Amino acid sequence: MAIIVINPNSSTSMTRQLEQECRQLDGLHHELCFETCNGSPGSIEGHSDGAMATFYLLEKIRAYENSRESSHASAYVIACFDDTGLEAARELTSRPVIGIGEAAMHAASLLSHRFCIMTTLQRSVPILQRNLDHYGLTNRCAGVFASNIPVLQLESNPDAYDQVLTAARTALQHSHGEALILGCAGMSQWVHAMEQDLGMPVLDGVRIAVKFAESLIDLKLMTSKVGSYRYPEFKGYD
Amino acid sequence: MAIIVINPNSSTSMTRQLEQECRQLDGLHHELCFETCNGSPGSIEGHSDGAMATFYLLEKIRAYENSRESSHASAYVIACFDDTGLEAARELTSRPVIGIGEAAMHAASLLSHRFCIMTTLQRSVPILQRNLDHYGLTNRCAGVFASNIPVLQLESNPDAYDQVLTAARTALQHSHGEALILGCAGMSQWVHAMEQDLGMPVLDGVRIAVKFAESLIDLKLMTSKVGSYRYPEFKGYD
Amino acid sequence: MAIIVINPNSSTSMTRQLEQECRQLDGLHHELCFETCNGSPGSIEGHSDGAMATFYLLEKIRAYENSRESSHASAYVIACFDDTGLEAARELTSRPVIGIGEAAMHAASLLSHRFCIMTTLQRSVPILQRNLDHYGLTNRCAGVFASNIPVLQLESNPDAYDQVLTAARTALQHSHGEALILGCAGMSQWVHAMEQDLGMPVLDGVRIAVKFAESLIDLKLMTSKVGSYRYPEFKGYD
Amino acid sequence: MAIIVINPNSSTSMTRQLEQECRQLDGLHHELCFETCNGSPGSIEGHSDGAMATFYLLEKIRAYENSRESSHASAYVIACFDDTGLEAARELTSRPVIGIGEAAMHAASLLSHRFCIMTTLQRSVPILQRNLDHYGLTNRCAGVFASNIPVLQLESNPDAYDQVLTAARTALQHSHGEALILGCAGMSQWVHAMEQDLGMPVLDGVRIAVKFAESLIDLKLMTSKVGSYRYPEFKGYD
Amino acid sequence: MAIIVINPNSSTSMTRQLEQECRQLDGLHHELCFETCNGSPGSIEGHSDGAMATFYLLEKIRAYENSRESSHASAYVIACFDDTGLEAARELTSRPVIGIGEAAMHAASLLSHRFCIMTTLQRSVPILQRNLDHYGLTNRCAGVFASNIPVLQLESNPDAYDQVLTAARTALQHSHGEALILGCAGMSQWVHAMEQDLGMPVLDGVRIAVKFAESLIDLKLMTSKVGSYRYPEFKGYD
Amino acid sequence: MAIIVINPNSSTSMTRQLEQECRQLDGLHHELCFETCNGSPGSIEGHSDGAMATFYLLEKIRAYENSRESSHASAYVIACFDDTGLEAARELTSRPVIGIGEAAMHAASLLSHRFCIMTTLQRSVPILQRNLDHYGLTNRCAGVFASNIPVLQLESNPDAYDQVLTAARTALQHSHGEALILGCAGMSQWVHAMEQDLGMPVLDGVRIAVKFAESLIDLKLMTSKVGSYRYPEFKGYD
Incomplete structure (x- = not known):
């Protein structure tokens, strides 16, 4: 089980840097796993970049949730300060999702x-x-x-x-x-x-989101699946 | 030149119905062109459906703007009541974009x-x-x-x-x-x-958005490209 | 049937100028009729000017609504940027009333x-x-x-x-x-x-209000007579 | 010098009743003078009634301010719960104006x-x-x-x-x-x-407004004539 | 019966000055009684000073309410611009309490x-x-x-x-x-x-609060004891 | 060094119960120390109870900060859902203070x-x-x-x-x-x-506040001493 920290842009150097910083956090007691969104813009500046990145971010989360990898995820952190795709991501999982x-x-x-x-x-x-x-x-x-x-x-x-x-x-x-x-x-x-x-x-925000994710996991608190963040109905994608 | 009415979901029957209704509008004096977003969910219910549809909607607008078809578009109407992808769409064009x-x-x-x-x-x-x-x-x-x-x-x-x-x-x-x-x-x-x-x-909203689009075109009013809705910078999509 | 554009102040030169500009609008497909409020202040600067002008503006609308001229009005535009008397005007008619x-x-x-x-x-x-x-x-x-x-x-x-x-x-x-x-x-x-x-x-605002009035007429949308904008009860003016 | 309590509607019986109640107030130490707005609607129900009443209310205040009677007014109370014409009234005088x-x-x-x-x-x-x-x-x-x-x-x-x-x-x-x-x-x-x-x-509100008017007079507090409530400019009423 | 003006800080010279100014108010027709909060900070600058002063202020009001002195109080004025302890004070009495x-x-x-x-x-x-x-x-x-x-x-x-x-x-x-x-x-x-x-x-605020207190007393208006400002239950202070 | 969890009321049984629950938290990696506010009301219901409890709460924090015990405190949790005295408490320390x-x-x-x-x-x-x-x-x-x-x-x-x-x-x-x-x-x-x-x-809130306190300590984040939460000036308490 790990906290999945997803960089919604496609810059692997930024992901590596975030990983390096988070690994040095005091009191870290959950595993961390870092992901980059290939296909996304190189950085997220504006609504359109954010919308494109959301597409790839959701794909990433769907992969964790739908496959055997699911057992590895205990929470998700979205590592863009715009909190790209945050609400949509919460629909895909019952695990906590935190934007930086x-x-x-x-x-x-x-x-x-x-x-x-x-x-x-x-x-x-x-x-x-x-x-x-x-x-x-x-x-x-x-x-x-x-x-x-x-x-x-x-x-x-x-x-x-x-x-x-x-x-x-x-x-x-x-x-x-x-x-x-x-x-x-x-x-x-x-x-x-x-x-x-x-x-x-x-x-x-990155460090804080990781620590808050640890807290929510320790507290056994999950994303509410009543109301706004219910799982999406699959109506077929033509 | 036409007002492009985009149904962000993938239901062609819904698009046809919207077209039928809009064609009967009084005082219509601009051409209308209707589009469906293949690849999108069949209907948009919730954040995640909306995020997926936005991806295909933006592709549609980008196609109009980047190709020779661009000369045909005088305004865009986004025909989902959630105003799916509205802000991102405004970044891609200087033409008016109206959500229903x-x-x-x-x-x-x-x-x-x-x-x-x-x-x-x-x-x-x-x-x-x-x-x-x-x-x-x-x-x-x-x-x-x-x-x-x-x-x-x-x-x-x-x-x-x-x-x-x-x-x-x-x-x-x-x-x-x-x-x-x-x-x-x-x-x-x-x-x-x-x-x-x-x-x-x-x-x-569909009928109203079409008439408001006509108004904005007649008034020669365009989406502001100063500030929020500036064209996105292309930083490479890895 | 015409859109009645009412200048709530008493400056006929301003009314003439507004008329000149509106007549050049693209795609105009409804008749326009322009009115000046004799008796009103020469311009509207502040609450008291606005209150005086409202008195004459309402008289103007009442005249259209109560007499045979009523058949000529399809919508009203109030051509002062303060939207002088807008709410009161909406009580007097079921036609759209738009402030600039x-x-x-x-x-x-x-x-x-x-x-x-x-x-x-x-x-x-x-x-x-x-x-x-x-x-x-x-x-x-x-x-x-x-x-x-x-x-x-x-x-x-x-x-x-x-x-x-x-x-x-x-x-x-x-x-x-x-x-x-x-x-x-x-x-x-x-x-x-x-x-x-x-x-x-x-x-x-003047041009936009005229075009929005055209839209609302084409859409057959009227001022709601349920609630706030019900016709006033006539309780006798002693 | 008196507090002028103006009933903005034309019902003299309501004015008489208000007078009767206010005269019994404890600790009253300023003179009171009651006015009715002939010409106004018999009661004020809605925006249009209020706009008509404002016209006559302002005339009343203007009369106090512009004539020798001015010396009699120390404050104004507007005795309709809608606070009819309150802001416009404040432009016409430097004395306190209070809505009930x-x-x-x-x-x-x-x-x-x-x-x-x-x-x-x-x-x-x-x-x-x-x-x-x-x-x-x-x-x-x-x-x-x-x-x-x-x-x-x-x-x-x-x-x-x-x-x-x-x-x-x-x-x-x-x-x-x-x-x-x-x-x-x-x-x-x-x-x-x-x-x-x-x-x-x-x-x-009637009793409270009268007592608050007494307080403001005792405190020598006046309506600000800097900014919003400056006297209106007289630009000629054509 | 007197309006009790309480300076929540411990500066007796400030209390004396406030008394001197209030005694010169026009139209004063209720007795005034001034109190200083010994034990409080010498002035109130910030949350912590305010919290300390509230303790002594409430003690003062409790004394008036619980003892024979109670008959002397017709209203309370809290003479610190932060309105120190205002809500808590309102729970202790049915008399009006006004912050400056x-x-x-x-x-x-x-x-x-x-x-x-x-x-x-x-x-x-x-x-x-x-x-x-x-x-x-x-x-x-x-x-x-x-x-x-x-x-x-x-x-x-x-x-x-x-x-x-x-x-x-x-x-x-x-x-x-x-x-x-x-x-x-x-x-x-x-x-x-x-x-x-x-x-x-x-x-x-001091002068205004005193005059407003006079108004509320004359109007026989009291602090509501329904809901927020009910008397506190005494559950024993261990 | 310990997180000091302060129950602002005087009920020691409630404090004991909170302690029991917090000790079972997953991933707890900081010491916890529990305090009860003798002198406070037995429970906090309303503004006045809260004001009294604040007095004793601040005394408790001041004791930790001013004495040798200070070295033991790494953060404070205020264990009343009203967040009794929260802002005042923040003025007394640079350590994080969290209300439940x-x-x-x-x-x-x-x-x-x-x-x-x-x-x-x-x-x-x-x-x-x-x-x-x-x-x-x-x-x-x-x-x-x-x-x-x-x-x-x-x-x-x-x-x-x-x-x-x-x-x-x-x-x-x-x-x-x-x-x-x-x-x-x-x-x-x-x-x-x-x-x-x-x-x-x-x-x-109790469990969450404890975990968030752990997070803030691990992140080395402190209460800002610039602006609102500066230490109070000591002006003498007469």
Whole structure:
């Protein structure tokens, strides 16, 4: 049995990096298994990228649930900050499914009155605002800010860290934010450095989602199959 | 140049029926072209069905936009009441894209203080409530109600009309609704009979979306390509 | 049968200008008839102007409905961006009644994630914010901004266009607006120039309301007479 | 100097009754002057009645403000539970203007967690809900309920009190309301009897508005003339 | 019988100052009695200070209610702008209990479309925002601003008035506020000077709460003992 | 180092029961230490009970933080479903502080679209609704329901389980709830039986808060000391 961490985009280097970070988590007591969505866009920036990635993400989950591999899955983590395909994924399984965006937002609201989110491009801002609305955490968010650095340059651009840090400092000061959420799985490796530089909690959704998944498994809590997340009826796909 | 009406599910009989109804619209002065999404589920009930259908819907729009057919499209109508894939579709084109759900909801708010929506299954209710939230029309909706008749039985079940009518009467009375929206494309053929039976406006999103598309084309209004609906960046699909 | 476009203020030159613009609309297939409200303020800036204009507007509609002229009216458009007297007007008729403010706001939400409104004076801003609240579109509006040019100087002041354009550019940039609504009927003539200058959709409520009225007539959709918009009881006016 | 209590409808008997009740208020230390709006509807039920009444109400206030009588007015109370013309009235004067609806709603929120409103006809419910939204008190209101007794039958119908009492009991029990607001000036005379019968606070907006007006005068607090309630510009009424 | 004005902090000099100001109120016709909460923090800045002060405040009210002194109390005013312990206090008595924060916020919404609040430290801002949310007045508030002057320096710092005035001017201009609320009982003595300096209504919650308490007593309105504010059950304190 | 689970009421039997349940949690890898608040009410029902309990709760936390015992605390759990004193507690420490109410509400929103809360008395309902508002989860809650069984009868009344189960069944059916939260620490022992009986996730906040505390400790996430939860200034307690 393992927590299946699925990177909904097709970047295997990003998946490897996430794995490396999660393996170092304190108190880890469940197995982790990492998946990449071949066929998906290389990164998820906007609604259309997200819709394409959802197709491959659901295929991945369906494979775990329908085959013998099913016995290996105890929970799923969706490792894109947009929480790509989260609701649809919950229909396919009774195991807990956690998005890294929602995990970080909920955790931040336990540690601060208002948090800021620093994401990559402006086009992701409305998607995150809509998620905040749906999760109910809009009033706890002091602002969603774009660093204007595309996902795939977070690693390649040597100035990326400094630019994001500067943008975060300005955003936090103007909005009275009390904690910072890293709004992209690609920023995960910065969490400790940035916490030191900012002097306040900095949250990485990937790590948090993994730990929350452990908690829900330990608590034997499952996705409700009454109502919204009932299994889909199979009406034939022509 | 034509308005492309896309049925995001794979039921060709439903597409034919929608076509028949739309062709009888008064004052129609743009060409209409109807499409079905082969590969999609036979009907869209829930998040997962919607996510699968979105994949095929986007493929359809991409085909119109990228090929020579592009010159034929003046607007797109998404003919599922869940407004399946609406935001993603808007990223792929500068032409207007209208969902039949949003069209009906906006129109109903021009004709009544509060409207009711009568849909098929309970599992669709949260999806429509979330759309209402996103469009801003939650306070204008007196309630979203499920008739508990699956999409594909709307045609086959001879009692379907009477059951939906009875459910609508009860819902309208208890919620003080002043107009009724038919919450599924498969109910389109009932619009005039039900208006007579209920004595209040009954709205069918398909017809309304087609007429609103005509309006936007006549007004030369296009989808904004600044911000949320910018064209997606092509980062390679591995 | 004609769509009756009523300018609720007493400026006949503004009415003439609106008529000129609407007559050039593509695909127009219903007759239009334009009315000015003699007795009303020369322009509508604030609650009290609006309340006075409503009195004369309702008189106008009552005249159409109660006399033989009634047969000529198929819908009403209220051509003030404040949607002056809109709810009261809907009580007097079963025909569709559309405000130009609401028409533009609903249309903008079909074309962009968030739109800006550029109006005349600061005192109109709370009125439009309240309308947005009532229509439910507050979250879709990136901001209501005042150009500080009074209605009647929009025509007379040769710098008016440039001032409004500059104010719009600043507002859009700061608020991440993706479309611009012209927040006064007196700005209608600028719609095409400003669209070109801004490179995004610019919406004029008058044209949109006329086209939406055509749609509702074609769809045979009427104002609900159940509930809020029932005809008023005549209890004698002492 | 007197508080001017304006009944916006044309029923002089209702005005007389309100006067009689207000004259018995404890601790009254400002003069009261009562006005009826000849020309207005005999009662205000719906948007259109309200719009007509506003015209005559504003004329009344303008007369006080513009003539020598002005020296007599220290505050205005608008004695219709719909708060007819409230915002427009505030533009015409720097003296406090209080609606009886808002007075009762604010007071009830000081005495209970959630209050119910019992009004006359269903058509008034959306108007009061909109006012609650505008005042911000929607979440403090457990429900707005209609007794289905028209304003002018409150006096003439001998069973009116019992019917309203029964309706109130049911409404309070189902909605967990902790106080009751009488949602029509015509119910004012029932306040003490109903408080006894219900065993919880029952609020009459007329009396409360008069006492709040006294408070604001004593505190030398005036209507802000900066922003929304600036005096209207006179642009000529053609 | 007297209105009991309780300063929930332990500063007797602040209590004396509040008494001096309230005694000069126009039209005062009920006795006033002032209390200080020995044991409380010297000023209330933040949640923890508020929680400690609530303990002593409730003891004070319990003393009035349980002993012969009870006959002296006709209403209670809680003289801290955070409305410290307000809900708990309402459980202990059937007499009206008014917080100075809520009194000022409700009054400001009767005089302006949107008001600003100028408080002391940034740490109080979220507390006041939460109160606004609870009272429902968030949309009527143009902003809560911190002057960054601690409560106890308001008297001792000779530049305090000028610093608060400057901060208020900036805040009002940027937020289009139409009235100013003094967000700390310690600013009460500035109300008239600041009204003159700003040219708009400036509101001091202490005075307003006292006058509103007079109104509620005159109206014989009591705290509802049905539901939320029922007397606490005594289950023994081990 | 231990997670300090504080029962804010004075019932040692309830504390013992909580301890017994938490010790059986799967995957527990941090020490737990349980505290009871002598001096507090025997159970917390209403605002006033909560205010009294907060006083003793804060004393407890202050003792851990200020003495040598401090080294033992790695996080705090507040084991009352009202989340008594939560915000104040966060000011006193940089360690995570989790309320059992918020823990359950956040977890339920990861497992269901809408959840119900079943609490004890009606008087607790508004307190929980206010918490939901503050946490942002109001829209995710299908309803807060009272079983009308006081806290201290949950153990002593042999029919308590059946009565709560019946009330839960009715509430879930009418509100379309998809998961049930046990709205009182005293119901903790029922969690597994009720999950079996209801066939959907049933959540007990105590267990969840303990597991989430483990997660936050493992993630090295602390309460933000920037802004709202800064340490209180000590201004002397007279």
